[in-house]
Amino acid sequence: xxxxxxxxxxxxxxxxxxxxxxxxxxxxxxxxxxxxxxETALADRFEMSRSPxxxxxxxxxxxxxxxxLPNRSTIVAPIEIATFPKYVEALDIAQRMVTRLAAALxxxxxxxxxxxxxxxxxxxxxxxxxxxxxxxxxxxxxxIAAAGKNPYLASxxxxxxxxxxxxxxxxxxxxxxxxxxxxxxxxxxAMIEAIQARDVERADELAHAHTRQxxxxxxxxxxxxxxxxxxxxxxx
Numbered sequence: 001x002x003x004x005x006x007x008x009x010x011x012x013x014x015x016x017x018x019x020x021x022x023x024x025x026x027x028x029x030x031x032x033x034x035x036x037x038x039e040t041a042l043a044d045r046f047e048m049s050r051s052p053x054x055x056x057x058x059x060x061x062x063x064x065x066x067x068x069l070p071n072r073s074t075i076v077a078p079i080e081i082a083t084f085p086k087y088v089e090a091l092d093i094a095q096r097m098v099t100r101l102a103a104a105l106x107x108x109x110x111x112x113x114x115x116x117x118x119x120x121x122x123x124x125x126x127x128x129x130x131x132x133x134x135x136x137x138x139x140x141x142x143x144i145a146a147a148g149k150n151p152y153l154a155s156x157x158x159x160x161x162x163x164x165x166x167x168x169x170x171x172x173x174x175x176x177x178x179x180x181x182x183x184x185x186x187x188x189x190a191m192i193e194a195i196q197a198r199d200v201e202r203a204d205e206l207a208h209a210h211t212r213q214x215x216x217x218x219x220x221x222x223x224x225x226x227x228x229x230x231x232x233x234x235x236x
Contacts, residue, residue, distance in 0.1 A: 015055035018046050022056060026065050026076055027165050028131050037066060037074045063162055079166055081222070091164065092211040094157040095141070099191060099207035101148030103200045110147035111196055117143040118188050125185060130172040134165045140188060144195065168214070171221035179217070187213065 121136040145154040194203040
């Protein structure tokens with residue numbers, strides 16, 4: 001495991017700084033799936049004891065971003081391409097449910113929050129900062145989940161969105177190269193309109209289409225870049 005000159009030593013006051021730095025490295029793929037996270041090396045990087053390192057790794061494991069192996073070593077969680085269809089299936093169900101609920105239950109304050117989150121996402125798209133784009137995309141969808149007033153579904157949805165951020169980050173360049181820039185934000189606007197109109201069925205339809213778009217873009221990216229090794233079955 002190596003770091004460039006800018007990230008080799010990042011000082012902090014406790015586990016939170018370690019967690020934040022490692023989480024960013026994992027989501028941006030600076031730390032690749034399967035990379036070993038050695039506690040001694042991390043303690044050297046962050047110039048602190050191993051106790052806050054362990055705490056940070058426990059927190060990351062709770063988000064399924066790292067995995068502890070039987071020999072007690074920790075690695076960056078693999079991206080399981082073979083299970084991608086099952087992931088998309090779960091994401092689709094969760095996304096449709098929270099969006100339906102938002103259309104049925106949203107308040108005026110919820111609409112304000114959703115629209116503000118969309119504005120932040122649009123600014124991130126214009127900046128070209130892929131990490132910020134994935135973060136603001138997550139925040140937009142979670143503002144919809146909050147409007148649905150079901151914390152259990154929202155928690156499940158949040159977990160799925162976080163799991164998908166590495167896949168989203170992997171193919172942002174592909175999306176920007178092959179997709180009209182409007183489509184990066186246009187789907188969100190249509191969802192907002194359906195939620196504002198309390199059109200539950202339209203909101204459901206748009207959420208479903210949004211998941212399919214993510215699925216299709218990622219599959220096309222994988223076929224273009226990993227055609228020799230990529231083969232998964234997808235549903236309709």
